[in-house]
Amino acid sequence: MGKTDGQIKCGNCGKWISSPIVFGNSKAFFSSTLVGNKLHCPSCDENTDCNKENMRFTEEMEDSGGFRVTYYEGEMTY
Numbered sequence: 001m002g003k004t005d006g007q008i009k010c011g012n013c014g015k016w017i018s019s020p021i022v023f024g025n026s027k028a029f030f031s032s033t034l035v036g037n038k039l040h041c042p043s044c045d046e047n048t049d050c051n052k053e054n055m056r057f058t059e060e061m062e063d064s065g066g067f068r069v070t071y072y073e074g075e076m077t078y
């Protein structure tokens, strides 16, 4: 299993922001305190809400060098 990254979609500019918090897996994310907090967007310099509806997880593919989305908008996608 590759490296997993948690990302938040900015509600202002729509860009995906890599979360500063490193999650081992999605279970760790949901027990974290990030949900309900605000995250500063480096693209538009605004704060956006963090919740389960505007976040996703990506997992690095070790063989291809790309990544796949494993979780998006409240659903597991893989």
Ligand SMILES: [Zn+2]
Binding pocket: 010, 011, 012, 013, 014, 015, 041, 042, 043, 044, 045, 046
């Ligand atoms: Zn933004």
